[in-house]
Amino acid sequence: MSVDIIKPIDPEFSDTPPEILNDRRYMPHFKDCICAINGTHVRASIAPEKQIPYIGRKGILTQNIMAACSFDIQFTFVWAGWEGTAHDARIFLVAINDPVIKFPKSLECYLKPYKDTRHHLPDFRRGQPPSGQEEIFNRAHSSLGSVIERTFGVWKNR
Template identity: 60%
Template sequence: MAVSRMAVDIISPINREFKDIPKKIREDERYWPYFKDCIEAIDGTHVPVTISPTKQIPFIGRKGIPTQNIMAVCDFHMRFTFVWAGWEGTAHDTRIFMEAIRKEELHFPHPPRGKYYLVDAGYPHMNEYMGPYRRERYHLPDFRRGPRPMGMREIFNHAHSSLRCTIERTFGDIEFKPYDDDEDYLPPGSMEDEEAENYSSMQQSEISNENVINIERDYISISLMHG
C-alpha cells in the first residue's frame, strides 16, 4: 500500500504538458506525420497474485488463476508514466480506465488539448483516447498470419497496433510474465465484449466527444493509405 501511494508521485510523465513529439514517431516514416499528436499508450495486463482462498473468487477471471488487472501508461521510451494496480482479475479494462481518469487523487496525466493516447479495443474510444477500428484485423499476429493490410481501416489498425505495442514490450521487460489479453481477444458478441459496451453506455456524458477523435482517426487512415 505504501509503494502504491508513492507511485502517484514517482511514476509520472517527465513533462506533463507533452510539448515535444516523441522521437519514435518523429524519426519513423511509418508514424510521421500521421501520429504527431499521439503522446503515449495505455494498456492493461494480468499479473498472478497469491491471496487467501476465501477472497480468491473476484480475482479469478478467464485466466483460471487469481490475478490482478493492472492498468498502465507508457511513453515511447518504454518508461511507465502511470500505473494503477490492485484491481481484481474479473474487473473489466473499461471500468478501471473510467475510474482512473475521473479520480483526481490518482493524478492521472490527462492529455492536453489536441493530443491523445493510443488505446486498444478493450478501452472506450473517446476524445483524447484513440482506439482501433472495431471488427477489423488489429493485432500484429493477425497480419503476420494473413495477407498484408488492405483498405483504409486495416492499414490504420496495423500502424496503430505497431506503435501501441511499445507498452507490451515494456511489460515484457519486467521480471514477471504478464498475461496479455491481446493474445485471446474476445470477438464481438462475447459476454465480456457486451459488458464493455454496457459499461460504456453508462458513461455517455464523458464520451460525448467521440466524434472528435473519430474524425482525427479517419484523417490519419486516409493519409496513411495515400501517403
C-alpha cells in the first residue's frame, strides 16, 4: 500500500506544513516535523491455523496497521498486515530499516506516540499559558499527535 497507493503530495517534504507554520503554539518548536506516526488495530479474518499471532490484547483477531499522517489529515505512509500481537515499535523499526519498504524521509521529522507524559490538551486548546519549555513541548506534541487518531477515525467510519 505504501509504495503503490499512498504517496505524499510533496515527497521531499520541503516546506513546513501550514498547520505548524501558521500557529504560534507550534512554531518554531515543530518547524521540521512533517507527519505523525502511530498504529491502530483493525479486525482481521485469518485462516484458523494462522490465528494465534493475530489475537490481540482484547481477545479478538486484529491486524496492527502503522501509518504516517500529515497534519491536514492525509495518509502519507501505511503498512498493513502485521499480526495483532506485533508492537508498534517493532513495526516502525522494520519500516525505517528495510529499504524495500521505502519509508519516507528521516526519523527525526515525525511525531511518534509520546508515552508516560500526562497531556493537558484542553488547556492547550483554551490557550492557557504553559509553565515552561517542557510543558510547551508536551502540549503541542499532544495536540499535533491527535491528527493520527482523527485520520484513522475518518478512515474507520467510511
